[in-house]
């Protein structure tokens with residue numbers, strides 16, 4: 001399944017630094033030979049400085065500018081080089097970090113196979129440009145922590161560097177792409193990505209040195225894709241319609257095609273639901289290239305299900321297996337929770353480079369229309385009618401009207417691009433305009449204190465209340 005001649009990255013890692021403290025935190029230089037990677041793990045509360053002194057280097061496909069200091073916090077990632085480079089590393093003034101160099105040869109690193117893939121996609125894009133047809137629609141799949149998002153980002157960056165404008169789609173609602181977690185989103189990438197972030201800064205009202213990418217987002221609002229499969233698939237279809245029409249209206253985006261990131265396929269009984277979602281994505285986005293990262297088991301399942309099939313636009317589906325990088329890092333639940341909390345904080349208050357001033361407003365219970373997104377496990381909604389739970393309620397993909405209550409305190413609510421007068425199904429299908437945070441619920445006075453990124457009234461916009469991202473108690477502290 002792998003491109004011949006490329007094996008798993010050899011674990012030849014040589015630790016160069018751990019647990020820096022102010023006394024032992026000098027600025028050091030690190031020289032990387034061609035194909036080496038500098039891998040680093042910086043926890044929350046620590047900041048690692050990296051500067052390219054000579055040579056060339058990339059992070060997830062985006063080149064580091066020479067002599068420019070970059071600050072990384074709460075990041076597990078790598079800097080790689082094709083031709084060799086020297087980096088200046090400034091250890092955190094306080095706090096810890098781990099870093100090491102991986103020293104593979106060209107034959108050992110999967111990065112070469114990723115680059116080969118990029119050139120293959122480039123030739124398909126050039127052909128699509130000549131004929132006015134749709135460029136490649138690439139789906140990246142694999143088990144959790146296979147490096148799927150990193151590969152998607154790298155392919156997007158390389159395409160952008162060639163002057164292409166691919167549409168990048170995130171179908172992993174546990175993590176947000178250019179928006180908060182809990183969403184499915186798509187955005188055209190025409191400019192470089194801020195390498196100190198995963199996907200770039202969240203769109204906000206502030207100015208930014210790097211052009212901000214505006215995603216189209218739909219709010220799913222539940223922790224797992226299979227918590228409400230019917231709703232999840234419904235929103236994927238909505239996103240696919242929007243993505244396809246974006247391609248239709250712009251020839252440059254059309255020829256560049258799509259890069260679609262997915263959530264990790266779990267093992268065991270939950271896997272079936274995830275393969276079902278992948279089938280849905282393949283059909284709805286007319287996927288014609290499936291990249292399977294780091295799993296022969298997933299690879300053979302994808303081959304069996306999709307290889308050789310004809311897409312809805314008439315081309316044939318190809319399944320390609322690629323090795324996972326030996327450097328991909330596990331991110332435990334507490335690390336991921338702190339990433340989600342930082343995303344919420346950044347959305348309302350900005351980041352180290354740009355401070356935002358969110359707006360607080362008091363709103364009467366009667367002035368808001370809040371809709372609850374419920375879990376509805378698959379087996380129970382096979383007939384489309386939903387299940388009757390012990391509490392006597394029936395749950396489907398349809399939203400349920402919710403009265404403001406203490407349960408909403410410290411929750412993020414999505415503002416739907418719809419009207420409170422719309423039917424629940426229209427509200428469910430609407431894309432998201434933005435988010436507000438419920439800072440306080442005063443049940444006695446029937447008032448909510450709501451934080452919004454801009455000083456605009458909620459007007460007649462309905463609010464969607466899910467359980468993901470989870471409530472965050474210390475946003476205003």
Ligand SMILES: Nc1ncnc2c1ncn2[C@@H]1O[C@H](COP(=O)(O)OP(=O)(O)OP(=O)(O)O)[C@@H](O)[C@H]1O
Pocket residue numbers: 037039040075076077078142143144145146147148149150151172262263264325326327328329330331
């Ligand atoms: N070669 C590498 N060296 C060091 N870190 C890496 C490398 N490749 C990826 N990572 C890091 O490993 C982590 C997991 O990678 P990534 O998010 O790409 O995996 P994923 O398969 O998308 O994960 P998930 O299943 O959670 O969606 C990320 O923090 C990423 O930056």
